[in-house]
Amino acid sequence: MEKIVPKRMFFTRGxxxxxxxxxxxxxxxxxxxxxxxxxxxxxxxxPPQCKIIPKTEGLKNLVPGQITFVVMARQETNEPSRLVHAAVGLARPMNKQQYGYISEHHGYGQTSRQSGDFAEDLAATMLASTLGFELDPDKAWDERKQLYIAGKDRQFVSRSIAKAAHGHKDGLWTTVVALAVMLLV
Structure with a gap:
């Protein structure tokens, strides 16, 4: 059987x-x-050597019924005004021959920014331990991130996508999703 390794990936939310x-x-x-x-x-x-593409390009490659691999964060509520959030974070090494990490984070009470930062921090922490260095857990993510993206010794790049929404005022179900969508071609 042929190995199934995604070649491209895009992020989306809804x-x-x-x-x-x-x-x-x-x-x-x-x-x-x-x-x-x-x-x-x-x-x-x-995956190593996986290329991140824009959402618009990725969506053009989807066909109805296609089996599609995703890393997905999802949260829902039917409580009016309750804040729900979902985020996916990515940390990948500068060396594109190595693999990186994608994390999912979802729950209640965080904004999109807070949720995205948390998911990005999770992915970066997993990758950092793989690369043999530790991110100081006593420092805020923004501060730790600056240490690893600045200068010539940059170890990885990271990003996230997140969605937060308040529960519908009339008690309708409110669902938020954040996804990293994998494409095999």
């Missing part, structure tokens, strides 16, 4: 509101642009 929980999820996937696919959730390894 939110959906509906009286039914499942339809709220479907609308969040539609907002993210991936509702036509059969999504298979995978864990957290960013």
């Amino acid at each position: 939110v959906g509101y509906h009286r039914n929980k499942l339809q709220s999820f479907e609308l969040a996937l539609r907002d993210a642009g991936v509702e036509i696919c059969n999504l298979v959730t995978i864990s957290s390894i960013y």
Whole structure:
């Protein structure tokens, strides 16, 4: 059997509101642009030599019914005004021959920025331990990130995508998703 290793990846996010929980999820996937696919959730390894492409380019490569591998964060609520969030973070080594990490983070009470920073920090912490150095957990992510992105000894690059939303005022289900979508070609 041939090894299945994604060649390209893109990030997307969405939110959906509906009286039914499942339809709220479907609308969040539609907002993210991936509702036509059969999504298979995978864990957290960013493949070596995988290229990150813009969402618009990635969406053009999807066809209805396609089996599509994703790292997905998802959260929902039907409580009015309750803040839900979902984020996916990425940390990849500067050496593109090495693998990186993708993390998912979801829950309640964080903004998109807070959720995205947390997911990015998770991915960076996993990658840092693989590369043989530790990120100081006593420092804020913004401070730690600056140490590793500045200068000639830059070890990795990182980023995240996140979505946060307040529960619908009328108690409709509110679902947020953040995804790293893997493409095999």
